[in-house]
Amino acid sequence: MYERLRFVVALLVIGGAIAHCQEAAGPSAPAAKPVIDPYPSVAQVEAAMHKAVSFARTSLSFAGGYATRWSRDLKESRTSDTSGTAVISIEGPGTPVMGQQFLRGWEITRDPLYLQAAREVADALLWTQLASGGWETFHDYSLPAARKQHYRRDIEAGDTDRGQRRALSTLDDDKTQFALLFLIDFAALPENKTDTALQSALRFGLDSLLAAQAPNGGWSQGFSGPFDPAAPVQKPSLPADWPKVWPDLDYTGYYTLNDGNLLSVARVLIRAHEVSGEARYLAALRKLGDFLVLAQCPEPQAGWAQQYNLRMEPAWARKFEPPSISPLESLITLNTLVEIWLATGEERYRSPIPSALAWLETSRLPGGSYARFMELHTNKPLYFVKDTYELTYDDSNLPTHYGFKIDELQGNLDDFKEAYRLTREERLAKLKPPTTPKAWLSKAKGTARKVVIALEGQNKEGFWTDDNVYEAHLFVKHFTAMANYTEAAKAAGPLFETLRAAK
Structure with a gap:
């Protein structure tokens, strides 16, 4: 425990x-x-x-x-x-x-x-x-x-x-x-x-x-009942044009990775399987892992978005969460995939790691910090203007309620790389009391x-x-x-x- x-x-x-x-x-x-x-x-x-x-x-x-x-x-x-x-x-x-x-x-x-x-x-x-x-x-x-x-x-x-x-x-x-x-x-x-x-x-x-698990293995931010079984299963795509002004749409039905919610879903499935021994929880965990592999955005931006619409396009959520590729959510997703690999022993869940690490390296800002949002296609950091929430490349006047720049991510990334070198047996041994x-x-x-x-x-x-x-x-x-x-x-x-x- x-x-x-x-x-x-x-x-x-x-x-x-x-x-x-x-x-x-x-x-x-x-x-x-x-x-x-x-x-x-x-x-x-x-x-x-x-x-x-x-x-x-x-x-x-x-x-x-x-x-x-x-x-x-x-x-x-x-x-x-x-x-x-x-x-x-x-x-x-x-x-x-x-x-x-x-x-x-x-x-x-x-x-x-x-x-x-x-x-x-x-x-x-x-x-x-x-x-x-x-x-x-x-x-x-x-x-x-x-x-x-x-x-x-x-x-x-x-x-x-x-x-x-x-x-x-x-x-x-x-x-x-x-x-x-x-x-x-x-x-x-x-x-x-x-x-x-x-x-x-x-x-x-x-x-x-x-x-509530979608056919592609993901989950939306919220659910009122079972997911639509007819929802398509497709790879993500980055739209050539996307709205630069917040559209104020209901995003609770989007596939959501924000703030590590699927990491904790994975932990629920792992723990349920540990306690009950029921194979259905491990099957759902594998399906979740398949979704995270599927949801990796195409190179050279081989990270993950905070949320995807049902067409698997990065999409707006709140007025300060634009369609983008997110370094923070990408690192959390890598950790989720490792958790699934540790639980299942299946190597395919580590396949996205090398290209994602390469993208994260190219996304580091001068000084070593990371922006929360990187623009689709250009990979430029995106920010918002305090009070007006106008989308901008300028980080001089940011809202203070949200982490638009993350100073500690590099340390977490270094820790991930160090652990990535270990075998599954070595990782599991470290988890034991x-x-x-x-x-x-x-x-x-x-x-x-x-x-x-x-x-x-x-x-x-x-x-x-x-x-x-x-x-x-x-x-x-x-x-x-x-x-x-x-x-x-x-x-x-x-x-x-x-x-x-x-x-």
């Missing part, structure tokens, strides 16, 4: 840092930082973990679900799109990502608090699951908002006529994927094998995800400083704030560090106690 959690946490930061809210100071002043041992005891760290989840469950949760931030007076919950007193977020680091932390805590400590908190997360996800099988960005339990959606539980009650209600499951920013990943792991616990409601909801969600107490001790040492920071920053309630706002992303960051440290310290056994005594 450690590797799966690391993947979930990593996906939360794809595309940029989380924006923080500014809020006036609350009634309680920050306490002086406690003096923390450089290698805290397991008991101290487990107590801090318990305190954090106790506060989250009793003070931040609504109906078992979680927003992503909360005002210090707890009168308002916030997600990326809305705020209120009865809202939860499906998008990370909200409900399903919080649930993954609780599962991690249960796995390591067997503290029943974590199992109960995870069960409540599952209850929230089952209640908010749409009739199309997935989830939206957030859920508002208040009326009339809650009446506007058509749910799986409506179908179970015989209410099958959707009418004007919404049921658009979204794969954008990994929302449905995170929910399914949590439910797969939660349903796999021995305690839940006979929970028919849970197992039925999970099966419904996975069935719906598979039905340590096997000796000495190796576990090394992992505990490597995590210790993060744990000290977590303990120093934990407030009297047991949680973490930024600008006087309770932040779910800080909980995920610090709880992950503490869980990893606790696991490693326990596995290191007497070596860890010797280390503490020496320090």
Whole structure:
């Protein structure tokens, strides 16, 4: 589970840092930082973990679900799109990502608090699951908002006529994927094998995800039902002429690679196959890999677009996402293909890598950064003018809400190249947990400083704030560090106690 959690946490930061809210100071002043041992005891760290989840469950949760931030007076919950007193977020680091932390805590400590908190997360996800099988960005339990959606539980009650209600499951920013990943792991616990409601909801969600896979193997950004089986299967083409002004069209039905959504879909399929052994998940994974091979744009621009229309042409999405070839999405796609290669052992999924790496090298900007968008045919970097969103080659006046230039991509690309040299067996070996107490001790040492920071920053309630706002992303960051440290310290056994005594 450690590797799966690391993947979930990593996906939360794809595309940029989380924006923080500014809020006036609350009634309680920050306490002086406690003096923390450089290698805290397991008991101290487990107590801090318990305190954090106790506060989250009793003070931040609504109906078992979680927003992503909360005002210090707890009168308002916030997600990326809305705020209120009865809202939860499906998008990370909200409900399903919080649930993954609780599962991690249960796995390591067997503290029943974590199992109960995870069960409540599952209850929230089952209640908010749409009739199309997935989830939206957030859920508002208040009326009339809650009446506007058509749910799986409506179908179970015989209410099958959707009418004007919404049921658009979204794969954008990994929302449905995170929910399914949590439910797969939660349903796999021995305690839940006979929970028919849970197992039925999970099966419904996975069935719906598979039905939404297009004939070419891709997925659109969102789905309300099965994909059209008559949709054509064809290679991408770059139109000679394309609109330079945003056309404001519905793009949710386009084949979408933006922000790594198909990487997380691949992880859902891999995990579902690991747990169930059902061949259909591996078949869908292979089909996804075939789509990514198919979707590689023709040389010399042998990368991938953020999204393609049904004619497999790069297309507009939001007003700041033009038809283009994207270095970021291309590198994420390469990583997705590697994940599929590791799962299947089939070499064809690595065939696009050499030409894609060659294109990425030619697309690097002076100074070593990359533009998010490279123009079709010319391979010139594309930008937008702040406020007007006029398409331009000039990067001097960019909007600040989006990563139009990516400084860290070269480092990620270098890491990919280094790993590309390894065999499949070597890559798989690196994914395995340590096997000796000495190796576990090394992992505990490597995590210790993060744990000290977590303990120093934990407030009297047991949680973490930024600008006087309770932040779910800080909980995920610090709880992950503490869980990893606790696991490693326990596995290191007497070596860890010797280390503490020496320090």
